[in-house]
Amino acid sequence: MSSAASYVHGASAQPLLGDTVGSLIDRIAVAYPDRPALVVRAQGVRLSYRQFHTEVERIAAGLLALGLEPGERIGIWSPNRAEWVLLQFAAPKAGLVLVNINPAYRTHELEYSLNKVACRALVLPRRFKTSHYLDILTELAPELAAGVPGELRAARLPALREVVLLDDEPAPGTRGWWQLAALGDAAALARLHEVERELGFDDPVNIQFTSGTTGAPKGATLTHHNIVNNGWFIGEAMRLTEYDRLCIPVPFYHCFGMVLGNLACVTHGACMVIPGEGFDALATLETVAEEKCTGLHGVPTMFIAELEHPRFVEFDLSTLRTGIMAGSPCPIEVMRRVVGEMHLAEITIAYGMTETSPVSFQTVPDDPLERRVDSVGRIHPQLEVKLVDERGRIVPRGTPGELCTRGYSVMLGYWEDESRTREVIDAARWMHTGDLAVIDADGYCRIVGRLKDMIIRGGENVYPREIEEFLYAHPKVLDVQVFGVPDTKFGEQVCAWVRLREGAGASEAEIQDYCRHHLAYYKVPHYVRFVDAFPMTVTGKVQKYRMREAMVDELDL
Template sequence: MQGNSVSVSQLLDMAVQGSPDKEAIYDLTRRLTYGELQEEVNRLASALVSLGIKEGDRVGVSLPNWHETVQLFFAIAKIGAILVPFNPKYRLHELQHILGNSGAKVVFVSQEFEKTGFESGEPNHLQLITVRYEKEGCLSFTDLLAGSNDVIPPQPAIDPLHDTFCILYTSGTTGVPKGAMVTHRSVVQSGMTIAKSLQCVSDDVFIILAPMFHIFGMAVNLMSAVYCQSKMVLLEKYKPKDALKLIEQEKVTIHHAVPSMLNLELKDPDFDSYDLSSLRAGITGAATCPPETIKGVREKMGMNLCISYGITETGTVTITQYDDKESNILETVGKAVEGVEVKIVNDRRETLPPGETGEIACRGFGVMKEYYQSPEQTRQVLDPEGWYYTGDLGTMDEDGYIRFVGRKKELIIRGGYNIYPQEIEGLLQNHPKVLESAIVGLPDATLGEIVCAAVKLKPNVQATQEEIIDYLKTYIASYKLPGKVVFVEELPTTASGKIQKVKLKDELMNRLEAG
């Protein structure tokens, strides 16, 4: 089966044909087989058609990792409509932009939505459908399904290569969210690529911790599991203890997670009390994973952790091999997956030789079609030959392995020296008192920028600025040392677990100005 010829809806059809009675989903409230999932997807597809949703219409889904979320993703795809998934924690101005820009006709929401003050009908006469709660004047998901029938609506012919499966709005860490138009082929082939890389089979059990409204949860987790006809364990809200408990309870074998999740699990005070012997393999990505975390996962969780690289606009770009040598796994994000090309370029977008640091550019099956209704922003990152310029810095060696250096915009220039935050964050990860940290550049009249470390300590420990700086002195040049260390209760993160550096920078500047 070729990923470039399979739509999202066909992927589920194939799973149902192969394993109709196999458990597909457990989300702590229900267990569904693939056959039952398909039946409910068909009912939901009929219900969407009865609401007037047609091919090409946009449908918003703002839900946690619930079984209803999975059903909606496949039902929307089945009728040729376009999914617009987004974080239930978004607030009013974010919602108004996403729903207004996408022109969604219907949006499925959880009770979290009530906190936003958003009213049904605005914009575009938008219809709200409530999931797992009731609201006067709104149709509920339960009533929608109850009023539906088993008649499968006519299914449009989908071209997986060119037809849009979803519009994914970037997290907005650097401005107004942009809607990346992602094809059926992108998410399906990303899922297949990950499954093949990890040698996944139908007996595997996936735990899906990353939110499915994010590319990592959707393509790397959901589509990969359905391709394998595997069972999926969905966790609505991530807590390390809950994840560890479910791994033990459901005998999870495949554990994909962003680095911050893996780090928190390893540092859980009760870690040693859980039986994690079922774990076999997993992927980490979406942020830099420190070598100590990788080693910890491989040694203490006993699983084969592969490192991947990709962003919303590109899908899966690189991955380390299942049996790769340790240095590649600890130091790189792997090499280009089949169907993808990668190059490192300078500011004039000229290809650089191996070993030189530049911007990571890629083209292939995962690259978005464009930013929805944003031709100028599309032109800035996507050239006529199909190369997408990521804004990430990296190097490539002679064997094609990519080392991720950091975000172009996060680069700190102190007195003419380039400082990459990821290097310092990786070192702080090993400090015995540090739970999490983030490095940002703050303006300085003399040096241009200084390094500021935001540090979240482990529970019930204390540390001083001098202690942190003295620790770093033994590892890095003095110009890279933080000029300030600020201890914080929490670090602001996106739903996918990435630290929001722009927001953090603003918070630190306000705090330091207030004295």
């Protein structure tokens, strides 16, 4: 293979871990018994690793005592809480497959998810803010109201038997979390240890539904080996130790929270610090200051909200040093402010996708600042990446191509969906991400867009990310998203949706003139719209397809 080809391999002297999730927490609890493991401010929870391990074992044993069998699926439909973290480790310890259900899901999506993977049990809170989870479930399964705990027989949810409620008030047909824990007696613990001896690290352990823009959600199925090792190498890139305290305001149901957050901490004996059930900029700033956190995670919109908060200057963030900014493209100007004003001198950028557990590329503290703001770093240890053209040929360095990943991190597949699995994982086990990237001579990777997001205007390839990065430098622009809209003459035209800084005013012509002086004519946005917010997923991923649909409607295309 020529050195000029876009192929990189994370050769490393660091071996892969042979742990299951259960053996990992056993080992870490012995190594760091008295170090803090979990702090959840909203619930007043503070657990050392010894205490955390004890609680995980009680819940794991309790799950088996309910009659759940290894390999069966248990859903968690909840915002960030202490119980979520405990279940993240307890379910795989018992050989169960944890199914992460988006807290934003409603009746149709919940029904689809539970039935797609035949969930035997579901854990949920009664409500959170305006989401009345128990009411939604009862709408799907009215039999719950008249049922006996453990014996649910719902016509629309035929596999579901157990409902565990994260609430002090009992509800018909459900068990309380405390009742589940109480089942973890000596006999149940003995059964747990028998089950654990039969588990292997290649067993499925986690199903995460990918929020595709078209079609029904797909259940990416991950193993112990996938997520334990990815968490380990993520923590290594952050230089985590048992003395770190990581503030995790990103959702657990997504890989960002449970792998880049929780597993990165646990693999290194660091402390998971949870500021609240959902993201709140003020609560996050308060938590970092009060808990003296050394790390902070977030998507760019979270960091923007923290930096722009009117009370930002009141908080001492000087203990911060590391963290991860990921989930969507990271604006250069925001990154510079995070380093300068939030003391995150060693913050890292990570890139990945759910189907690869998720991280494939990450910067490290030793990388020069310019590489930590203009790339997603270099290949993770023990992984391979190649960039290919539309015919599957590896492209030269410096040339955009589709990013494909191979190695320990690639999922088993989409749950009971062989055809869609084959669409993305080829015969040689390369995961085709659908992301367009460029790898330079030094191995640094830049994500330049999605295959489907690339704009082809009059035969010219236009990469929205390039225009977005340019517009972030405009003094009036707070945030921007660029996408293509249909055009009869050119095929597509460039459109920019712009969020202005508070108190700023600008016109379409002003933005276009700014671009015209610095960018090729075909990259200048033909349409500019000023908006207060972008349509987003719960994880902070911008939904460009919804913007495109809105413009098509507006322009009557």
